[in-house]
Amino acid sequence: MAKINFVDHSGETRTVEVEEGATVMEAAIRNAVPGIEAECGGACACATCHVYVDEAWRDKTGAPTPMEEDMLDFGFDVRPNSRLSCQIKVTEELDGLVVTVPERQA
Amino acid sequence: MSEAIKTDVLIVGAGPCGLFAVFELGLLDVKVHLVDILDKIGGQCAELYPEKPIYDIPGIPMITGHGLTESLLEQIKPFNPTFHLNEMIETVEKIGDPGFRVTTDAGKVFECKVLVVAAGGGSFQPKRPPVPGIEAYEGGSVHYAVRKMEEFRDKDLMIVGGGDSALDWVLNLHPLAKRITLVHRRDDFRAAPHSVEQMRALVASGQMDLLIGQVTALEGEGNVLSAATVKGNDGTVTKVACNAMLPFFGLTMKLGPVANWGLHLENNLIPVDTGTFETNVPGIFAIGDINTYPGKLKLILSGFHEGALMAQKAVKYVYPDKRVVFQYTTSSSSLQKKLGVN
Known part of the structure; x- marks a missing residue:
């Protein structure tokens, strides 16, 4: 299990546990973390599970794939550390990951 | 009825x-x-x-x-x-x-x-882009679809987005509009490569403008726009005359x-x-x-x-x-x- 920290736009942090192999989006949805909508259910087709990866974790999560970049064009307030949480697979390395949820998804 | x-x-x-x-x-x-x-x-x-x-x-x-x-x-x-x-x-x-x-x-x-x-x-x-106050211009200068191309004749038109809708309308409305500025958050477009090439050629020959960045502010009166501010990824801020806007941020x-x-x-x-x-x-x-x-x-x-x-x-x-x-x-x-x- 890995701990994932979701910071909402007011600064409050929710920590949830998820098994390795699941995605950060799934961790959010299963634990009803507010602000992650995931309309398309994880198909990288909607950009409503957008998060900002904490600077300290950006190397570990890596950069978006070209397909994810294309979807991020539809995101709200996209920044250099933007990712779609359905495209971040949880590994042992990501235990303790910190992501911030944008003010809104669309 | x-x-x-x-x-x-x-x-x-x-x-x-x-x-x-x-x-x-x-x-x-x-x-x-x-x-x-x-x-x-x-x-x-x-x-x-x-x-x-x-x-x-x-x-x-x-x-x-x-x-x-x-x-x-x-x-x-x-x-x-x-x-x-x-x-x-x-x-x-x-x-x-x-x-x-x-x-x-x-x-x-x-x-x-x-x-x-x-x-x-x-x-x-259509998704509303994250621009403060954009709602006020919907129904006036901001449109999410092109119903009649004529509406854009002689307009200072800003098109926002990097997909096929954005690029297609850049190319189709270019002959009609007074000036088109295309704004996209990155210098990479998911639209068809052929459209992207055509757009780049128009930019290279000075017939339109391309700004890489995000729209951060709008100016105008009532529901009529007069200008839009674009913040570039390098931090530069550009104010562009604009009395019509077409954002394409998907659905x-x-x-x-x-x-x-x-x-x-x-x-x-x-x-x-x-x-x-x-x-x-x-x-x-x-x-x-x-x-x-x-x-x-x-x-x-x-x-x-x-x-x-x-x-x-x-x-x-x-x-x-x-x-x-x-x-x-x-x-x-x-x-x-x-x-x-x-």
């Missing part, structure tokens, strides 16, 4: 569940019209994931969203449903027991005995007018009876992603099942005096005749 189109059943939404419902209703001799807000058939399968593989349609190990839509259209061909695309149902008025008068945003009127809501996640509507699903049809809602979903998939309003059914009941799974296969059970109840409203005998397509010659296979 135009003359009403009369139909047994009107289905709201031409996604996979709406399409398969045509099949189940067709076997019971029920005629169907379908309305969809998209300009194409297939719902989310067409709009969100046409090329992505689906692995959980029973009996079909793998099919794309587009492929599933095509197969369903082939399957329901014998029943000749009528599609009304690019239209959204706005009002539903009870006129019978059951019976409904339904009006679309294009002013089309239907009179149906049964209404089936197969609207998935709701209606697809999002909103429940939309369904909320005003007198149906009970739970978290924007419509509760149904799981024996019939009827809502709290007799004669209005809800199938697919838009309904909810204990144990609900948002799977296409569940929507197919829901359509089949809905049809068994709907036919009783359409033909109140007819005794419906349940039959199998494998053995019933009358069903096979309807399907045109016998």
Whole structure:
């Protein structure tokens, strides 16, 4: 299990546990973390599970794939550390990951 | 008001569940019209994931969203449903027991005995970009679609986005507009490479402008824009004269007018009876992603099942005096005749 920290736009942090192999989006949805909508259910087709990866974790999560970049064009307030949480697979390395949820998804 | 189109059943939404419902209703001799807000058939399968593989349609190990839509259209061909695309149902008025008068945003009127809501996640509507105060200019200088190209003649037009819609309209409106500025958050475009090349050529020859960054502020009076501020990824801030704007940020699903049809809602979903998939309003059914009941799974296969059970109840409203005998397509010659296979 890995701990994932979701910071909402007011600064409050929710920590949830998820098994390795699941995605950060799934961790959010299963634990009803507010602000992650995931309309398309994880198909990288909607950009409503957008998060900002904490600077300290950006190397570990890596950069978006070209397909994810294309979807991020539809995101709200996209920044250099933007990712779609359905495209971040949880590994042992990501235990303790910190992501911030944008003010809104669309 | 135009003359009403009369139909047994009107289905709201031409996604996979709406399409398969045509099949189940067709076997019971029920005629169907379908309305969809998209300009194409297939719902989310067409709009969100046409090329992505689906692995959980029973009996079909793998099919794309587009492929599933095509197969369903082939399957329901014998029943000749009528599609009304690019239209959204706005009002539903009870006129019978059951019976409904339904009006679309294009002013089309239907009179149906049964209404089936197969609207998935709701209606697809353009996403509003994250620009403070943009709402104030909607209906004035900010448009999410091009209805008449002439509206953009001699305008200082800003187009925002990097997909095909953005690039196509850059190229189509370039001859008409006074000046076009294309704004995109990165210097990489997902639009067709040929369109991107053409756009880059226009920029290179000084016939239009390209800014890489995001729109951060708008200026204007009432709903008429005069300028837009673009913050570049390198931190530079550019103010651009602009009296028309076309943002293309894709579509999002909103429940939309369904909320005003007198149906009970739970978290924007419509509760149904799981024996019939009827809502709290007799004669209005809800199938697919838009309904909810204990144990609900948002799977296409569940929507197919829901359509089949809905049809068994709907036919009783359409033909109140007819005794419906349940039959199998494998053995019933009358069903096979309807399907045109016998």
